[in-house]
Amino acid sequence: MSELVLSGHGLVKRFGPTVALGGVDLAVAAGEAVAIMGPSGSGKSTLLHCLAGIMKPDAGEVLLLGQRIDSLGERRRSELRRTRFGFVFQFGQLLPELPAEENVALPLMLGGVARGEAVRAARGWFGPLGLAGLEGRRPGELSGGQAQRVAIARALVSKPAVVFADEPTGALDQNTGHETMRLLVEATKHNGASLVVVTHDPNVARWCDRTVEVRDGQLLVPAGGVV
Amino acid sequence: MRTTLELAWRLLRGGGRRGLLGSLLTLAAVAVSTGLLLFAVGANHAFSQRADADAWRHPATMAGGAATAVQALDTDYVRGTPITIVDLAATGGSASRQAPVPPGMKAFPKPGDLWVSPALADMIKKLPADQLAKRFRAGAPTGILGDEALVHPGELVAVAGHKPADPAMTVERNDTTGSETTASPAPIDHYATGAVSTIPQVYQILAIIASVLMVVPLLVFGGAAARLTVARRDQRLAALRLVGATPGQVVAITAAEAVLTAAAGAVAGALLYAAAIPALTQITIGGGTWFAGDLWPGLLPLAAVLVAVPLLVGVSAIVGLRRVVVSPLGVAKRETPPGMKAIRLAVFGAIVVAFGMISGNLLSMGKTGAVLLVVFLALGFLSINLVGPWVVALIGRVTAGTARGPARLLAGRRLIDDPRSAWRTVAGVALTGFVAGFLSLMNPAAMPGADAKDRMELTVAKARAAAVADQARERLAGIPAKVTVGGAGSDDYSRTVEITVPGGDAAVDRARTALHGVVPGTSPTPPAGSGAELYLLADLRTGALTVLVVSFLIAITSAGITGASAVLDRRQTYAMLRLAGTPLEVLDRARRQETLIPLAVMGGGSLLTGLFFASPFAVGFGFSGALTLVAFVVLGFAGIIGAGALSRPLLRSVTADPAPRPD
Numbered sequence: 001m002s003e004l005v006l007s008g009h010g011l012v013k014r015f016g017p018t019v020a021l022g023g024v025d026l027a028v029a030a031g032e033a034v035a036i037m038g039p040s041g042s043g044k045s046t047l048l049h050c051l052a053g054i055m056k057p058d059a060g061e062v063l064l065l066g067q068r069i070d071s072l073g074e075r076r077r078s079e080l081r082r083t084r085f086g087f088v089f090q091f092g093q094l095l096p097e098l099p100a101e102e103n104v105a106l107p108l109m110l111g112g113v114a115r116g117e118a119v120r121a122a123r124g125w126f127g128p129l130g131l132a133g134l135e136g137r138r139p140g141e142l143s144g145g146q147a148q149r150v151a152i153a154r155a156l157v158s159k160p161a162v163v164f165a166d167e168p169t170g171a172l173d174q175n176t177g178h179e180t181m182r183l184l185v186e187a188t189k190h191n192g193a194s195l196v197v198v199t200h201d202p203n204v205a206r207w208c209d210r211t212v213e214v215r216d217g218q219l220l221v222p223a224g225g226v227v
Numbered sequence: 228m229r230t231t232l233e234l235a236w237r238l239l240r241g242g243g244r245r246g247l248l249g250s251l252l253t254l255a256a257v258a259v260s261t262g263l264l265l266f267a268v269g270a271n272h273a274f275s276q277r278a279d280a281d282a283w284r285h286p287a288t289m290a291g292g293a294a295t296a297v298q299a300l301d302t303d304y305v306r307g308t309p310i311t312i313v314d315l316a317a318t319g320g321s322a323s324r325q326a327p328v329p330p331g332m333k334a335f336p337k338p339g340d341l342w343v344s345p346a347l348a349d350m351i352k353k354l355p356a357d358q359l360a361k362r363f364r365a366g367a368p369t370g371i372l373g374d375e376a377l378v379h380p381g382e383l384v385a386v387a388g389h390k391p392a393d394p395a396m397t398v399e400r401n402d403t404t405g406s407e408t409t410a411s412p413a414p415i416d417h418y419a420t421g422a423v424s425t426i427p428q429v430y431q432i433l434a435i436i437a438s439v440l441m442v443v444p445l446l447v448f449g450g451a452a453a454r455l456t457v458a459r460r461d462q463r464l465a466a467l468r469l470v471g472a473t474p475g476q477v478v479a480i481t482a483a484e485a486v487l488t489a490a491a492g493a494v495a496g497a498l499l500y501a502a503a504i505p506a507l508t509q510i511t512i513g514g515g516t517w518f519a520g521d522l523w524p525g526l527l528p529l530a531a532v533l534v535a536v537p538l539l540v541g542v543s544a545i546v547g548l549r550r551v552v553v554s555p556l557g558v559a560k561r562e563t564p565p566g567m568k569a570i571r572l573a574v575f576g577a578i579v580v581a582f583g584m585i586s587g588n589l590l591s592m593g594k595t596g597a598v599l600l601v602v603f604l605a606l607g608f609l610s611i612n613l614v615g616p617w618v619v620a621l622i623g624r625v626t627a628g629t630a631r632g633p634a635r636l637l638a639g640r641r642l643i644d645d646p647r648s649a650w651r652t653v654a655g656v657a658l659t660g661f662v663a664g665f666l667s668l669m670n671p672a673a674m675p676g677a678d679a680k681d682r683m684e685l686t687v688a689k690a691r692a693a694a695v696a697d698q699a700r701e702r703l704a705g706i707p708a709k710v711t712v713g714g715a716g717s718d719d720y721s722r723t724v725e726i727t728v729p730g731g732d733a734a735v736d737r738a739r740t741a742l743h744g745v746v747p748g749t750s751p752t753p754p755a756g757s758g759a760e761l762y763l764l765a766d767l768r769t770g771a772l773t774v775l776v777v778s779f780l781i782a783i784t785s786a787g788i789t790g791a792s793a794v795l796d797r798r799q800t801y802a803m804l805r806l807a808g809t810p811l812e813v814l815d816r817a818r819r820q821e822t823l824i825p826l827a828v829m830g831g832g833s834l835l836t837g838l839f840f841a842s843p844f845a846v847g848f849g850f851s852g853a854l855t856l857v858a859f860v861v862l863g864f865a866g867i868i869g870a871g872a873l874s875r876p877l878l879r880s881v882t883a884d885p886a887p888r889p890d
Contacts, residue, residue: 054806075810082808093803095637097644102636109633110809 003030005194006051006162010060013046013217020046021057022217028162033185033195035205038214044198045166047214051196052085052164053077064161082110086155086163086193088184090170093151094139100150101126101135107158125153129183145176152184156191163188165197169204181207236487253485253540254492256788260448261496261536262503263777267438267445268528269500269507273521274434277513278427280378283330283418284313285407294318294414296326296335297396302408303750304683304739305350305359306732308514309408310383314748316391318414327417329386331376336388342370344377344384358736362743363387379515394747401686401721401749409749430513433767436601437774441781448655448785478545485544489537497533510773512766568617575614578606579839586843604665607840611661611833615654618832619825620646626824634813638820650829652789652822655782656863657829659775663859664837666771667852681735683751684713685724685742692722695745699724702741706734726751779862786822787870793818794874798881805882814878819871823864830863 007027013020020043028034028051038044049055051062053069054077062070069080086107087093094103104122109115126132129149139147148168155163168184169177185207188195197208205211213220284300299314315336317326326335332342341363343351348368351360360367363385372384389396400411407426467477501523508517524532582603589596623642630636642649687695692712699710707730713723728738742751794801801814834856 078805078808078810080808081806085808087803087807089803093807095640095800095804097637097640102640106633106636107807109636110813115631115636 004028004063004066005030005032006062006064006196008047008051008057008060008062011047011050011057011062012059013043013050013055013057019217021050023060024214024217024219026051026212026219028194028196031189031192031194032210033188033197033208035208035211036196036198036214037200037202037205037211039200042214043217044200044214046217048164048166048196048198052087052162053080082107083158084161086158086160088148088151088155088163088165088168090167091144091147094147094154096139099136099138100131100142103139103150104153104157107154111158122153122157125157129153129187143176144172145180148172148176148180149183152180152187156187156193159191160193162194162196165195167199168197169199169201174203177201177204236483250488252788252791253488254495256448256784257489257492257536257540258495258499259784260445260781261493261532262499263441263781264445264532264536265497265500265524265529266503266507266777267441268524268532269504269522271431271434271438272524272528273517274427274431276518276521277378278431280330280375281427283376284311285410286413286415286418288413289416290414293416295324295416296414297391297412298410298415299396299400299412299748300408300410301400301748301750302752303362303743304753305354305383305736307735308383310347310385311408312750313384313386314389314395314412315386316389316393316396316412318391324416327415329376329418331373332370332386336369336386338388338390338393339364340369340386340388341367342372342386343368344372344382346381347383347385350383354736357740358733359740361740374518379513380518381515396748398747398749409752412748426513430766432601433770436604437770441774441777445781448781448788481544482541486537486541489540490533492540493533493536496536497529510769512769571613571617575610578603578610579836582607582840586840589843604840607836608658608661611658611829611836612654615650615657615829616646618829619650619653622825622828623649626820633809634816635820637813637817638824641817641821642825648789648793649821649825652786652793653826653829653867655778655785656826656867657833659778659782660830660832660834660859660863661837661840662771662775662778663855664834664839665841666768666775666837667855668838668841681729681731682725682727683735683739683753684726685746685749685751686721687724687746689722692724696724698745699726699742702745703728703738706730706738706741708734708738775859779866783866783870786867787873790818790822790871790874791877794877794881801878801882811879811882814882815875818874818878819868822867822871826863826867830860834859 004027007025009025011021011024011026024043024047026034026036026047036044036047046055050057050060050070053062053072056070060070061068064080064084069077072080081087094100095106098106101119101122104125105115105118108118108121113121123135126135129152131146131149131153134142134146134150137146139150142150151168155165163184165184169180172180181204184197185195195208197204199205286298296318297316301312301314303310303312313329315326315329316338317335328335336342348371351363351368354360364387372386374380376386377384387395391397396412398412400409467480472480504519504522507522508519510516585599585603589600592599619642623639623644623646625639627636627639627643630639685695685699696710696712703710703726706728708726708728711725713725726738726742728735739751804814805811
């Protein structure tokens with residue numbers, strides 16, 4: 001196995017009496033695409049949120065390139081999410097007021113890059129993702145698939161170590177979903193980032209190098225025994 | 228209907244903590260607007276009460292034969308405060324036709340009787356007799372006037388009884404001020420048909436203008452409150468649509484929910500207003516404070532407000548719900564908005580130019596001028612409201628075009644995206660800028676005559692001027708006063724006898740007392756420009772300041788409510804941005820700039836428009852004018868920043884846990 005980028009060890013998360021994660025271990029290698037599958041309420045999104053530093057686990061630890069991130073304060077975790085992680089969600093992640101290119105440039109601007117430079121860098125993503133000519137359109141003027149590709153560009157523009165995607169094709173038809181997943185996986189790999197995708201759709205999971213399954217807050221160990 | 232109400236009630240109760248917060252904010256907003264609306268209604272009622280209370284001093288004149296009494300009116304001064312003196316004499320009549328009993332008195336005054344208001348009785352007791360009491364033949368009062376005779380609690384009023392042949396009841400009086408504070412003896416037989424005199428009429432008109440100025444921001448405010456109700460419900464109601472509720476049912480549930488919250492808010496507002504009445508009665512207008520009963524609008528108007536406010540909030544909520552009703556998914560299509568039409572600017576420009584063209588002649592146009600002024604004021608106010616969103620969109624384009632950081636870019640883009648909503652947040656304060664600008668040029672201290680407290684005039688027939696001057700000199704022996712015969716009075720046949728009394732209020736009052744009766748029934752008047760005109764101007768300031776304070780209160784609360792509403796509207800976007808690592812400060816800074824940038828431009832713009840509209844009657848821009856402007860700028864910005872800061876905890880709360888699902 002190549003170098004580990006992200007790993008969670010013994011992750012436990014409870015919501016009141018509900019145990020969402022009951023001691024989960026997961027490791028993601030550099031450039032690897034991992035699908036987390038499971039039925040609704042199984043704890044797959046909670047696992048993603050713990051790995052991405054959105055939530056603090058009640059027990060266990062999360063390491064990014066060997067450094068613990070779950071014990072960091074909210075400010076540091078926010079900064080980490082902005083600089084080392086990228087996110088693609090089902091919907092709602094694009095700002096409706098901003099044109100597509102500014103939506104993509106936003107993470108760079110938040111990191112202190114000058115606006116002109118950030119927008120230039122953002123435009124560089126439109127051609128490869130099949131979005132040429134749509135730079136000035138606003139999210140409301142894009143189709144669902146186009147909006148998801150803009151979101152992929154935004155997730156990758158700051159050269160993250162890991163991209164997290166939560167049901168990225170959940171709001172798309174089968175063909176568009178298929179195309180979106182292809183672009184997400186290819187673009188992520190092309191940039192040397194790892195990919196963690198939460199989905200309940202086996203067709204989506206098929207695009208990834210590896211699939212792990214979560215049930216009742218536990219990871220089902222595959223035949224090979226490695227997660 | 229019953230099911231709808233039950234469902235609305237269940238939704239209201241089961242809204243959770245955030246739902247409760249939204250309901251409480253709506254309730255508070257409706258309470259404040261109801262309270263202020265009652266204040267506007269109460270103020271109109273109060274001025275109408277005053278006009279009614281003043282009417283008996285200006286009764287309808289009867290034909291000589293039918294009259295049972297003679298009444299004359301005069302205005303004297305003590306310590307610079309006017310004393311209204313009503314002289315009365317019964318002219319016989321019969322057992323069946325007695326002289327009418329004036330309001331606040333038990334019987335028609337007999338010759339030699341002196342009835343005074345409680346405040347005047349106190350003054351008579353407090354001041355040496357040669358400064359006040361000696362002006363009245365009776366010396367000591369024979370009765371105290373009831374509240375029905377008074378315009379305000381502290382008013383100085385005297386009712387003196389005379390014989391019909393007394394010079395006070397026969398000699399014509401000269402109303403040199405034109406403000407109906409003096410009236411010659413006239414035959415009367417009743418008080419019921421008393422006409423409203425000029426000054427109360429002016430006050431009533433001003434009260435209506437003030438109400439309009441307050442009600443416009445109130446409507447904006449009510450809309451914001453209703454939007455808040457909708458902001459937190461659209462998701463639930465979209466879910467209702469998905470399970471098959473008809474648009475009509477969704478509308479009914481929303482309306483019922485909003486009306487229930489607003490009804491509670493309206494009742495709370497009425498209680499709030501009732502509690503505030505004692506403090507409000509202390510606002511001095513027209514030289515005095517108010518009776519509590521003046522400010523209570525009455526049961527019927529109260530009931531009308533309590534019904535109208537919840538209904539308006541309900542209608543506003545329904546309008547805000549259109550998008551949920553249209554689409555069961557509740558998804559708003561966000562497209563590049565069409566640009567605002569520049570015709571708005573053209574309309575604004577046309578009104579300003581038209582006002583500029585006629586403003587020079589307004590003062591010489593009499594009543595037409597006053598009507599034109601009111602019309603242009605209203606047009607000025609409305610045109611700022613019209614041009615506001617257009618300017619906000621323009622500011623947005625400039626802000627977004629020049630933004631270098633993410634917060635300013637977000638702010639600029641949001642201004643372009645929804646200039647009307649951004650305008651709603653700052654409209655109240657910006658429109659208040661118009662009032663502040665207008666007000667800053669109304670400076671009574673700069674009026675000619677404002678420093679003329681030691682001067683008074685008697686207007687007499689040309690032929691008698693020298694004799695009256697001599698008589699005055701004689702009476703003022705021992706008082707350091709200077710008596711001269713001045714220029715023509717109100718016409719070629721009269722002259723003014725000018726008396727200057729240095730030495731302060733006490734000397735002036737001694738002189739006034741000494742001069743009493745030199746011209747029967749007529750007291751010396753203050754020089755032109757220092758009497759009722761100065762009073763009216765000072766009251767204009769008080770009134771405008773009251774409107775300013777109320778508008779500010781509405782505007783700032785409105786900005787707070789709109790801010791909270793905007794956070795709830797964008798909660799999903801905020802949560803996603805936070806989740807992707809956007810610092811809370813950036814989101815907060817964007818929110819702040821989204822409000823402060825248009826506020827700076829529009830507040831400044833409407834301030835200048837206000838200054839322009841006040842320029843024809845500018846009476847000096849002194850310290851108080853500068854203070855008004857500085858106070859507007861400081862309070863406006865501080866208030867908006869403070870109101871925006873109030874929704875910061877809400878922003879923190881909606882972004883605190885972006886992924887609460889245990890999935």
